[in-house]
Amino acid sequence: MREEMIRSVVLDLNNSSADIEASAIISTDGLVIASALSSTMDEDRVGAMAAAMLSLGDRTAAELARGELEQVMIKGDQGYVLLIHAGPDAVLSVIVRKEGKLGLVFLDANRAAKAVAALL
Amino acid sequence: MSEKPSDIQTLTHISGFSSEDEEHLRHLGQYLVPRLPELTERFYGRLLADDRTRPHVEGRVESLKKTHIAWLTELFAGDYGETFMVRQRRIGEVHVAVGIPPLFVAASMSFLRGAFPEEIEIAAREIGEPIGVCTGAVLRLLDLCQYLIDSAYEAERMRRLTAATGMSIALLENLISLRPLRN
Numbered sequence: 001m002r003e004e005m006i007r008s009v010v011l012d013l014n015n016s017s018a019d020i021e022a023s024a025i026i027s028t029d030g031l032v033i034a035s036a037l038s039s040t041m042d043e044d045r046v047g048a049m050a051a052a053m054l055s056l057g058d059r060t061a062a063e064l065a066r067g068e069l070e071q072v073m074i075k076g077d078q079g080y081v082l083l084i085h086a087g088p089d090a091v092l093s094v095i096v097r098k099e100g101k102l103g104l105v106f107l108d109a110n111r112a113a114k115a116v117a118a119l120l
Numbered sequence: 121m122s123e124k125p126s127d128i129q130t131l132t133h134i135s136g137f138s139s140e141d142e143e144h145l146r147h148l149g150q151y152l153v154p155r156l157p158e159l160t161e162r163f164y165g166r167l168l169a170d171d172r173t174r175p176h177v178e179g180r181v182e183s184l185k186k187t188h189i190a191w192l193t194e195l196f197a198g199d200y201g202e203t204f205m206v207r208q209r210r211i212g213e214v215h216v217a218v219g220i221p222p223l224f225v226a227a228s229m230s231f232l233r234g235a236f237p238e239e240i241e242i243a244a245r246e247i248g249e250p251i252g253v254c255t256g257a258v259l260r261l262l263d264l265c266q267y268l269i270d271s272a273y274e275a276e277r278m279r280r281l282t283a284a285t286g287m288s289i290a291l292l293e294n295l296i297s298l299r300p301l302r303n
Contacts, residue, residue: 029290048294052287059286 005119007034013112019100020108021079025116026050026091033090050093054083071106084109087117128205131267132260141257142200148254149196151243156192159239160185163231173227176220195261208265212272216280222273229266233259 006025013023014036024035030048037043057072072083080096082105092113096105125133132138164185167173177184191211194204215225236258244254278289287295 029288030294042299044294045298048291048298051291052285052295055286055288055291059284 002119003034006116007036009112009115009119010034010036013094013108016108017100017105019097019105020094021097022095023109023112024050024093025086026093028055028089028091037095046093050081050083050091053081054085054091057083071109082106082109084113085117086113087120090116090120092116127271128264128268131264135260135263136256137200137260137264141260142198144249144254144257145196145261146198147247147249148240148243148258149193149198151246152239153193153196155239155243156189157185159232159235160188160192162235163188163228166231173224176224195258195265200261200264205268208268209272209275212269212274213276215269216273216276222270225266225269225273229262232262236262 010023010025014020022035022037022041024037024043024046025033026047027033028051030051032043032047035043035046037046053072053074054069058069061067061069069085074081074083077098079098080100080102082092082094082096084092084094086092092109094105094109096102164177164181167177168181194207212225215222237255240255240258241251244251278292281287281292282289
């Protein structure tokens with residue numbers, strides 16, 4: 001039941017914007033909780049790498065006195081990956097197309113992360 | 121349902137390290153322990169003669185030799201319970217802390233596996249025990265020690281990686297077990 005609700009948040013996020021290509025909720029140990037990823041994406045790899053990036057982001061923000069980590073953003077020449085805490089035990093990973101309007105994506109992603117955190 | 125055996129139990133079950141081995145080691149100790157300083161001298165001679173190992177030991181060779189002799193002596197004390205195991209693991213942790221790579225532990229054990237048989241032959245004859253049996257006991261013990269030290273190395277390195285990155289041990293294990301990328 002809870003898993004379905006979390007997956008529903010992920011699907012709603014993907015549908016909220018044409019700029020969002022895929023998204024997933026991942027535990028801080030790197031295991032996928034719910035996902036809406038393309039078939040070409042390896043869920044295990046996406047999960048482990050996303051969790052790793054957010055952990056490193058947390059540590060880096062603390063080490064460099066940047067306060068609490070809000071998000072990690074990876075910018076490639078084909079688009080973005082956004083990583084946000086969804087509560088203390090999970091990570092929201094959002095894959096965004098190159099032309100994406102990041103302001104709106106950030107808003108939608110933060111709402112989704114809060115919704116998932118409330119469910120977990 | 122029976123409990124899953126520990127890694128140590130599996131290791132000693134397969135290697136055959138037994139209470140008989142422990143008895144042989146205690147007997148051997150009477151003759152081998154006086155020989156240990158000479159073995160240690162030879163070992164540290166090798167370390168000082170090697171460009172990679174020399175920087176890790178020069179300037180403190182005498183204190184390292186004392187530690188090494190104490191460790192070797194303990195191998196023949198006949199007590200291989202939890203306290204012994206904990207001490208071997210601690211050696212791995214200390215090696216990581218001071219930056220000694222696992223290669224050096226492997227090389228050290230290899231030196232001992234090469235040097236002990238000749239000493240064991242003499243000692244076994246003195247105490248009237250079968251040379252092969254005594255050699256087997258010592259080699260099995262060295263394997264147990266190496267496993268404990270290597271495991272502690274691995275655990276301490278993972279702990280440091282966790283501390284530096286914030287990634288949990290479970291996450292690190294998941295990253296390690298990811299399928300290799302297909303080219």
